Amino acid sequence: MEITCINCPVGCRLNVTLENGQVVSVTGNTCKRGEVYARQECVDPQRMVTAVIPVRGSAMPLSVKTRTPIPKKLIKDCMKALADVQLDAPVEAGRVVLANVCGTGVDVIATKSVP
Amino acid sequence: MERQMKQVDVLVIGAGPAGLAAAIAAKEDGIDNLLVLEREHNPGGILRQCIHNGFGLHRFKEEFTGPEYAQRDIDRARELGIEIQTDTTVLSVDGDHTVTCVSSAHGVEVLSAKAIVLAMGCRERPRGALGTPGTRCAGIYSAGTAQKFVNLEGYMPGKRVVILGSGDIGLIMARRMTLQGAKVLACVELMPFSSGLNRNIVQCLNDYDIPLYLSHTVIDIKGRERLTGVTVAKVDENRQPIPGSEIEFDCDTLLLSVGLIPENELSEGAGVKLSPLTSGAEVDDVLQTNVPGIFACGNVLHVHDLVDHVSNESFRAGHAAAAYVRGALACGETIDVRDGAGVRGTVPQRIRKGVNESVDLMFRPSGVFRNATCVVTCGEREIARKKAPIFTPGEMAVIKLKPEIVASLDETVTVTIERS
Known part of the structure; x- marks a missing residue:
């Protein structure tokens, strides 16, 4: 699964591998925040309404x-x-x-x- | 007829986030004879209609909606007893600090101020500035106007929407119109990249499956009384439409999110010199314009991305206006600040010589630079350096000069972005 990181203007394209609904690997991120975001976004995306x-x-x-x-x-x-x-x-x-x-x-x- | 001229120490024009912050700072510095003039019925400025969240992370370490952020400053202004005269339009500002304004309650009034803070904000680039062909039908709005209708007045401007321009206001409105029941068919961007935040592309377009057409533009607008459709075409590298690439959209509404322009008619009347790069005043490190005692801050000075930056800049202008009134503002020789390669519209444009205070240099990168370094020089001497994974025109860059560096300035300061 490919997503765009939203933490900063760099906008890294993150490649996220899921197994049984769990994140097993995140690549493409250039900082720690990208991985944290990918783990949340791919499993349980949340939004303010x-x-x-x-x-x-x-x-x-x-x-x-x-x-x-x-x-x-x-x-x-x-x-x-x-x-x-x-x-x-x-x-x-x-x-x-x-x-x-x-x-x-x-x-x-x-x-x-x-x- | 002899008109009684009201005298104030500091007059602030505009009660948006910039004007409120400037007034708070001046009042906290002991300026009691202070007046804020506001054209709208309520203070708060554009934040009142920005009901989405994401404001205040830098200043408050907490995320607020626009109305919540504004209310903090409005409450503080009330607590300090700052007088905000609303429903009052300023007609002119003169270089001698005479201000003429008009309101239903008081008619035409002429005031005289020791110091003036210009905080009028900016307005949206209109359809006329784009040169888009087609009919002059109803249903075409700037994104901010649509935002005002939906969020402040409770009206939906249309049901089937195309958005031209992918600035943040356009993206935010794509989501708002969708959530309030409209169908947003497309967001169309002339450039090969969006000037909006990634967060907004993901959360305002992708979340709702709204397609973003990069390197596309609207080439025709159709409809007699009401808009019935627009034609969108792909553009080449010279931004010229490519024949055969046309897409027809059946829509009743076109929203424009194509840029913001500082609203400086009053400043020009006062003899304030404007920068062709920022369309705002040229100022020194305390936001004083070329007209002594007239200061500018917020979006009327240069268009910001973050209200937190507007507030910080405006506190500085308010403190400086208070110092000017007390005769405590050092104004003498200045050092020029110039844009080097990769840099556009650095603010401030000059720094007072021999001042021992830190200065934030703010500018727009002229393109997208990855893994680049911002370098500031004074003559041949390097005085500051900042590396970043990305510099982009969509995000204002800030580089801080330390007090001891500022105190040592003796030659022209140049800001550049170096690719690595």
Whole structure:
């Protein structure tokens, strides 16, 4: 499996060999960070999800984020779950708008305040 | 009619990350008669619409979204009692430090400031600057405008999208439009490489199977009232379209992410000399322009990649403006800083002679250099050296000169990149 390292602008092409879903070797990296990234990315890729959702009583939408990264394969489901969230203004930055999104154990929180 | 002229010590134009940092620094240095003017209704600048994460790693050792990063500075400004007058557009700045502004609340006001910090940021290169043929239909937006619609106003600008240019804002918008329900058909880049971060190529395009067409451009725009499609073609090494390589895209929206230009109309009116390389002011090591008492920082000075760098640079400008007001800023002879091979648009363009403070030289590499070394010389003498696995135009390079080195400068300083 070939992936691009994202740690710095060099963008090393990493060749990753997997056996039974486990990384057995990483080549093409020029520093340690590349190997760490490849081991995470090939076995369990994770992403922060940010989005905007409407708030009743406000013309401005609310920006939100997952507090920590969630599995990449759950991004779509996370967006679907967020589409069903009903919120009323005011909302304070940092408030949990959706707890334990898609069973990840990760909360989605507001990243700004909407008066 | 005699107009009452309001007097301030430090006037900051713009309450984005640069203006906020400059104001915080000046206030912390004891400048109480301080005013920040902001055109928008809220402070925070472009960060307000940058709802993605990745801001602040250098400054806070923590990753924030744009609104969260901005809020830190807004909170600090409030805590310090800094006055930010929003909904106020500055109309002109004169070389004698007279500033004319207008707002619905106060009408036209004329102010006089002992020191002025220019922190107006930059704007996006528009369609007109590209010379792309085709009709003048609706559905063509700069990526940042689309970002404002989606993230601040809750409107989706379209359903089927092509993005021209692979700068970071374009890449970020490819993901945002996809997540908010649109179909992004392609990201088209004229150059054989993307100027965006690898992280954004992977996480904004690859994650969503959005194809990146390198060495391609839009050669036709179709649609009467609303955009109905664009024609994309491959380009040769002279960036000329190759006949027969056309691809038709059926889309209702075209986003442009084709570069940023510092917004310097006010600076020019004040007699501030601009650099043709950065399109921003020429400044010394404390960000003072050729007009005494007028400083510039952030994206109005030169376009940055990281807000952390904007904040650090702007703290420096704020401290310098405060020193200028107190009469404590040493201004005398300066040493010129020049771009050597492989280097474009080094900031600052000059360094005050005999100053015992460290200076960060910032520049854009003129091409991609792998395993190269940045070398700084003063006359014939080498004064700094930095090796890096890569220098690329997409990432601003920084090389630090130590205080004792700065104090010893006696001849023109030249920054070069040497291939190994």
